[in-house]
Amino acid sequence: MSSSAVTTADDTKVILCQSSSCLKGNPPSKLECPTCNKLGIRGSFFCEQACFKAGCTSKTHKIIHDIAKSGTAALSGVYNPFPNNQFTGSMHPWYPLSPRRRIPDHIPRPDYHKTGQPLSEIKAGGQPGRILSLEEQEKMRHACKLGREVLDLAAAAVRPGITTDEIDEIVHNATIERNAYPSPLNYRNFPKSVCTSVNEVICHGIPDKRPLKEGDIINIDVSLYYDGFHADLNETYPVGKIDDESAKLIRVTQECLDAAIKICKPGALFRDLGKAIEPIAKAAGCSVVRTYTGHGVNDLFHTAPNIPHYAKNKAVGAMKAGQVFTIEPMINLGPNWGDVHWPDNWTATTVDGKRSAQFEDTLLVTETGVEILTWGPRHTAHKATGHW
Structure with a gap:
């Protein structure tokens, strides 16, 4: 001027x-x-x-x-690496990404940490969901407790101005401090230690140099590998003051997950989880993403069973005591449940640019019901109000 x-x-x-x-x-x-x-x-x-x-x-x-x-x-050197991509909303990548974060030599690593290929998962393909021994269940409890601690630390840092790369650094460091490995790092070549999905990003957002803004929503998906077992959990958070539609979306997504958890017990059918989730989403004018599912998790990051979140799905099998799996519904504002991918081969966004939210827990089927291994402040608040 x-x-x-x-x-x-x-x-x-x-x-x-x-x-x-x-x-x-x-x-x-x-x-x-x-x-x-x-x-x-x-x-x-x-x-x-x-x-x-x-x-x-x-x-x-x-x-x-x-x-x-x-x-x-x-x-400042920030740029969009895909200038010709047709983004569906306001979000786009802010590159360059920071260098790959270091893992100290003493941290045990999963089999994909060098090559990016989860060979154990590939070998286990097609096999039924595994029943964990009591010792293995205890290891899952401990890993999930650590995962909850890391997620809560990351959530406490959410504010306008912080970048998703800075959140990745917090998650990485907190995981290493607990002598654990951040499960996403180099899993099928994912470049970071956590997934951060903002606004219309449904899942698998790659942390970068974009600062969060007042009114954003962000999902932080934490997974870690400790003593041979993976924990997996995520929640969606407001950034400062958010609009009513975004607040509704977050509330409805929590309700969807909670309704699914309530029906978990030995003998319950995996296909019925979607039957509990989708009516809640539809009643609120929202839709359930179909591309991504919940999954078994144990010494493998992703394994059987496969758990869709929409009604009238064809998931196979019934729950058995000793099984551990995630339920993680992704809910979009509006009726469109479709998704599109950025050229980074990871980031999935809504097709119409409307916002999406997700909540995820790792669950253990017990002889009488279900145990939420990733129990945290949200669950405690729900229990206090009689929701659990």
């Missing part, structure tokens, strides 16, 4: 009012546009509130803000 200035007799330079409709003849002025000041644009001064409103809040002036913001991103 060019600015008009005059020099006084004592060689002091002053800025004249920038309003083209100034009724005072554009006198020397000190009322500065705060957005311009923040962006480093100099010379954006006005003599009074009337000129400020006429000049600083005009569409033409706001274009200058937009140009400056773009320039700031470019100067």
Whole structure:
């Protein structure tokens, strides 16, 4: 932005009012546009509130803000690696990604940590869901307790201005501090230690340099590998104050998961979980994502059984005591349950750009019902109100 200035007799330079409709003849002025000041644009001064409103809040002036913001991103080296991709909403990647985070030598690793290929999972394909021994169940309890601690630490950091890459660093460090391995890291070549899915991103968002904004929602999906077993859990959080539709979406998604957990017990059919979930979503004007499912989890990150979240699915099998699996419904605002992928081969978003939320727990079927291994503050609050 060019600015008009005059020099006084004592060689002091002053800025004249920038309003083209100034009724005072554009006198020397000190009322500065705060957005311009923040962006480093100099010379954006006005003599009074009337000129400020006429000049600083005009569409033409706001274009200058937009140009400056773009320039700031470019100067900082941030860029969109897929400029020709047709994004469905406001989200797009903010590259470059930070370097792969280091795993100390003493941390036990899953089989895919070098090659990216989960060979044990591939070998187990087609086999029925495994029944865990009492010793293995105890190991799952401990891994899931650690996973809950890490997720709660990440959630406490959610605020406007923090980047998803900074959340990834928090998760990575907290996992290492617990002598565990962040399960997503290099799993089928995923580049980060946690999935962060913001707004219309359904799942598998890759942490990058985008700062969270007031009004966003973010899902943080934490998985860790400890003593030979994986924990897996996620929740969706508001970033500051969110709109009513986003708040409804988060509430409904929790209700969907909770309704599914309530029917878990020996003999319950996996296909009936979707029957408990979808009516709740539809009644709220939402839809259930069909591409992604819950899954068995134990010494393998993803294994049988396969657990769809929509009604009239064809999932096979009934629950048995000693099985461990996740339920993790992904719920979209509006009737469209479809998804599209970014060219990074991971990030899945809604097809219409509307928001999506997800909640996930790891569950152990007991002789009499079900145990929530990833129990946390949300569950405690529900129990206190009689929901459990």
